[in-house]
Amino acid sequence: MTVEEQIRDIVARITRVDKSIITRESTFKDIKADSLDVVQALVAVEELFEIEIPDEEAQNFQNFGDFVSYVENKVAQTEKV
Amino acid sequence: MSLEGKLALVTGGGRGIGKAIALKLASQGADVIVNFFRHRDTAQETAGEIEALGVKAETVRANVGDPAKIDEMFDTISTKFGRLDIFISNAASGVGRPITELDVKAWEWTMDINARALLLCSQRAAKLMSGRGGKIVSISSLGSSFVLPNYTLVGVSKAALEALTRYLAIEFASQNICVNAVAASAVETEALKFYFKEGMAQEGHHLTPAGRMVAPEDVANVVSFLCSEEALMIRGQTIVVDGGTSVGLLALAGKGG
Numbered sequence: 001m002t003v004e005e006q007i008r009d010i011v012a013r014i015t016r017v018d019k020s021i022i023t024r025e026s027t028f029k030d031i032k033a034d035s036l037d038v039v040q041a042l043v044a045v046e047e048l049f050e051i052e053i054p055d056e057e058a059q060n061f062q063n064f065g066d067f068v069s070y071v072e073n074k075v076a077q078t079e080k081v
Numbered sequence: 082m083s084l085e086g087k088l089a090l091v092t093g094g095g096r097g098i099g100k101a102i103a104l105k106l107a108s109q110g111a112d113v114i115v116n117f118f119r120h121r122d123t124a125q126e127t128a129g130e131i132e133a134l135g136v137k138a139e140t141v142r143a144n145v146g147d148p149a150k151i152d153e154m155f156d157t158i159s160t161k162f163g164r165l166d167i168f169i170s171n172a173a174s175g176v177g178r179p180i181t182e183l184d185v186k187a188w189e190w191t192m193d194i195n196a197r198a199l200l201l202c203s204q205r206a207a208k209l210m211s212g213r214g215g216k217i218v219s220i221s222s223l224g225s226s227f228v229l230p231n232y233t234l235v236g237v238s239k240a241a242l243e244a245l246t247r248y249l250a251i252e253f254a255s256q257n258i259c260v261n262a263v264a265a266s267a268v269e270t271e272a273l274k275f276y277f278k279e280g281m282a283q284e285g286h287h288l289t290p291a292g293r294m295v296a297p298e299d300v301a302n303v304v305s306f307l308c309s310e311e312a313l314m315i316r317g318q319t320i321v322v323d324g325g326t327s328v329g330l331l332a333l334a335g336k337g338g
């Protein structure tokens with residue numbers, strides 16, 4: 001599974017929406033994610049990929065795609081070290 | 082320096098009230114383990130300030146709402162130190178919404194972090210205090226006994242926390258572990274901005290007979306007293322730190338007579 005697929009699974013599980021409706025353009029509002037969903041998704045993703053996503057960074061995510069790209073970059077960085 | 086040589090763990094000790102508690106215990110000579118969740122940088126800064134007081138500091142990440150993470154945190158402490166003298170259950174989170182908008186997820190999130198964590202952490206802390214005694218202090222709020230706007234879930238979790246504090250105090254009494262709670266009224270921290278609208282601080286001054294809002298240090302002072310040998314005979318109590326707000330409201334409203 002790609003990073004994107006894994007994150008989509010997590011977000012769908014937490015927000016209880018069908019994962020087919022989550023595209024890279026979806027905003028958290030489109031997915032009906034409230035602030036608690038967002039925190040839970042961040043924490044679940046942090047644990048799965050063993051990375052940290054500071055709140056200051058997460059606040060800049062406009063949509064699901066931003067979230068995925070951020071994690072992809074972080075994962076790539078940690079693999080390099 | 083009444084706490085010299087003692088080892089303390091403060092959950093959510095990186096910022097806000099937890100930070101004030103961590104610094105106060107450190108100023109009394111205790112080494113402090115600062116637990117954090119989502120703000121590593123802040124926790125590390127706090128650890129730096131603790132070390133500047135001439136004691137040792139550690140940071141440990143753990144979501145205290147997650148039993149597995151609590152175990153990992155205590156396994157780390159157990160391996161590294163093999164003991165603990167003071168445990169402060171300060172970390173809290175919550176969902177500030179009207180009752181009609183609360184769901185199971187919000188309930189579980191709030192209760193797990195604010196109430197269940199005290200149970201699970203105290204079980205592990207007591208093992209590390211075994212044979213040496215110790216102090217456990219939980220941080221509560223006036224919302225456990227009084228109704229505050231959009232505070233239902235946190236208030237209920239704090240009521241559970243205070244009840245649990247009483248039960249822990251009695252069951253751990255024979256092991257020379259003192260357990261108490263400190264309940265504060267509104268304290269000027271980040272959390273306050275989240276629950277209450279702007280201007281709350283202003284109102285807070287008027288609603289506090291003592292003439293100013295409670296500061297994080299006011300809470301920390303009482304916590305540090307409860308961790309001292311002078312407080313040995315206080316068990317299972319919730320000490321209210323509110324500048325007189327809870328008992329003085331009617332008088333302030335001019336309805337006292």
Ligand SMILES: NC(=O)c1ccc[n+]([C@@H]2O[C@H](COP(=O)([O-])OP(=O)(O)OC[C@H]3O[C@@H](n4cnc5c(N)ncnc54)[C@H](OP(=O)(O)O)[C@@H]3O)[C@@H](O)[C@H]2O)c1
Pocket residue numbers: 092093094095096097098099116117118119120121124143144145146170171172173174194220221222223264265266267268269270271272273
């Ligand atoms: N502020 C008030 O007006 C007030 C009044 C009465 C009582 N209290 C009580 O005082 C305590 C501290 O409040 P505060 O205002 O200082 O809080 P705050 O500014 O909101 O900070 C919350 C603290 O708890 C930590 N935390 C949150 N969720 C956590 C989790 N799942 N696992 C581990 N740590 C977690 C945070 O760590 P990270 O930043 O690393 O995530 C942070 O250190 C709480 O128990 C609160 O209920 C506050």
